[in-house]
Structure formats: structure tokens, C-alpha cells
Amino acid sequence: MGRPIDRRTFLRIAGTSLGAGALYRVAPAWASGGPAGDTARELKRRNGEAPTPFTFVQLSDAHVGFSGPPNPTGTRAFERAVEVLNRLPERPDLVVFTGDLTHESEAPGEHAARMKRFAEIAGRIAVPMKKMLPGEHDAGLDGGALFRSFFGETSYSFDHRGVHFVALDNVSRAKPEVGPAQLAWLKKDLARFTPTAPIVVLTHRPLFDLKPEWEWFTRDGDEVMAALAAFENVTVLYGHIHREDMHQTAHARHYAARSLIWAFPDPAAAEKKPIAFDKDRPFRNLGLRLVHAAPGATPAASVGCEEVELTMREHSGTEGFAQMLRPSSLGPAVEKGERP
């Protein structure tokens, strides 16, 4: 029998926000030898494929079609994000978009036009694979029909370099819920994996009660997490709350991405009101996170995050931007320098 898997040595995720989404690096250290290499080989034996180094990006909540006081610049931040991504020194394998691609419209043809506009901008992203899932603004009024006509199914799974990705739709039923049919599908989907398999769940709303009175929850999120309880290495990436957040549950870490349109306040705030637009820093609080995964000494030490927030010297065009590196606000789990 091979060396037992120690969950403490498995998944390290470090994040960096880039002002436009989230970039993830999965297990880059496992290509080396030593204990990390042993872990990779054991995972390959158990799971069929060992995670190998790769990066991916999470974008969320572009709300294409929205223009109003919280952000009168429309798609500017989204378009800027695409520019940033296309200039990354290391091309990501994958971009995932965790919902609210568009802002709904009930004017005839308008929502479809917004979907088309989103697809045009996303089409500029130069990566081999893009995966979309809906938010309630994409799919809450029509059960996801329009979304499916552009991007395919609203829930699905796929494997990439030893990591199993599951996209869960918690918006198309109009209520914040996954629903019994999708829960049954999830359990069936996960059945072929061993407990050590690295699993990344993509969804729009948080799968825990972050703030139910702001609709920051999923009604059957506990059932989803129960279905994932047997797995030791679960990462949930979601959007919806328009701000970065990290939450640890017994066996999973939940990361929220910034939006590309406006930011909401901390859930401790009295009122859910978008943070006011700042014409001098129009992309303030809009973000992209780089996350790197690798064997870590302990789960608590396994997260290292830093942000690069876009700034803008002039409020015109895409000129005049600069990037400002600053510490992440993701809380005590953050350990700078842990990133491989």
C-alpha cells in the first residue's frame, strides 16, 4: 500500500486579486519530487489522475447591460478585465464565470442582446477553455432558457488535470436553491471519486448562510455540502455578493469573487446598498483574485492571498490605468509568502 494521503499536505490555494476576477494556480509544486511528488503519485494511484500544475481564472457578476449610479461605466471594468487576463505572463488553462453575466431586461430582445454583448466581450479572452454558469439576473425570470441558448446547460461537471469541477445552478428555480433533481445528479456525479479527489465547486450564490436576509445563501446549501462531506479537498468558488470573502467550513473553503460592476458592503453593515461610485477610482473594489494551490503544511497555512486592484489616473478610455499591489482583506487565514 502506498503512502497514505495526509489532507494537510494536499491542497494549498493562494489567491491574488487582479482587479478583474480570480486566477487560480493548482498544485504547481507537485511537479517536483520529495513529499509533494509522493503525494501527487498517491493521488494518481487513488484517483486515476494526479493534479498537475495549471492556472485558471474566476470572473463574476459583470451585469452586462447595467448602467446606473453605482457604476455608470457599463462594461468598462469587464473589458478591462479581459485586457488584464490576456496580458498575464502565464496563460490560464481555463476561465470560469460564476454568474450574473448580464443584467436582465424585459424589453423584447434586449436581454438576448445583452447575452450577445457578453459573449462578444468574453470571446476576446484568449484561453483554451471557458465555462459559464448563470446568476439570477441571467436565469431567474425564464428558468435559464436564454442562458442555455447561448452557453449550454446551467449545471455540469468536467475534469481538468486531476481536478474535478462541478458547476451548480442555484438560480434557475427563481428561489435561491439547487433543488432535489440537481442534488440527486450531484450525488451520482461524485460517486466515482475517492475522498481524496480535489473538487472545485462553481456556483453563483453562497452555499452557506452568509446573510440570508440579504439573500446571501442557498436554501438547500446544507444538503449540497452534505453531499460533499466525504471529500477532503473541496473548494467552492462563487459570486453574487460582489465582494471578496473567504469562509471555512468543516471540509471546504468558500471563496467569493469581486464583481465587475459594483461592490456591496461588508455583511456586517446595516444596509445592503452598493458602494457609491468613485469617479476618481471607478474600479475600486472590483477585482480579480489569483489563487495558487499546492501542498501546504497545514490547512490554516495553506492560503496566501494578495490583491492587485486596478486604478485609473483618468476617467476616460482604457488609458491611464495602473495596478496597485496591496494586502488581501481575506482575513486571518491569509499568509503572505506561502504562495508557491
Add this chain to the structure above:
Amino acid sequence: MRTPFGSWIRAVAAGAVVGLASHAGAGGARIVEITARRFEFTPSEVVLKRGETATLRLRSLDVVHGFFQKALGIDLEIEPGRVAEVTLTPQVPGRYLTICDHFCGSGHGNMKLSIVVE
């Protein structure tokens, strides 16, 4: 069902349409009439006394709405043409933000009602 706050909750849907008011029901419990329409509840605030049993009776004037307050155990679906109601006896004073949790359009995120327990 007994909620964490000791309220007695009863949710029913019936075919009747009722008028707007706050009045005593047959059993003596206060009945508060609430209407839902995109993207507001009317009234926007309901004040209850601690330990008071009251029935919130809701109807939608347009599309399907939700009415959700987790701590008070309130979870209703309000369909147009039908009445949804919940009876509760809140035990803990406070302001409870109650939301529409059935996505109803671009102002959905602002559709809320405060239940104030004194």
C-alpha cells in the same frame, strides 16, 4: 412547527382575496394584510409585540413573490390570485428584515419588509 424563536408558524394558501387592513381574526389574533408587487411590500414595516400572536396575510398583485425571514421561520410563496399567510408569536425583540426570495426582476434585491418586534 416550533421555530428557534418560539413562534408558532402556520402557512396556508387559499383561494380567497382579502382587503387591506390590520384587524382581529376570529380567534382574536391580529391579522395584518400585506400586498406584494414588484418591487415592494405594502406596508413596508409591521410592528408586533413580543409574545403577540399575529397572522401575516399576503397577496401578490402581479407575479409570484417570496416572503422569507429565516430567524422567524417565515417562508412563503405568494402566487397571484391566492392568499398566503403565516401565524407567528415572536419572542425576541428586534428588527427582522424579510425579503422576497423569488426572483421577480431588476428591483428584486430591494423588495423587503421589516418586522419589528417590540
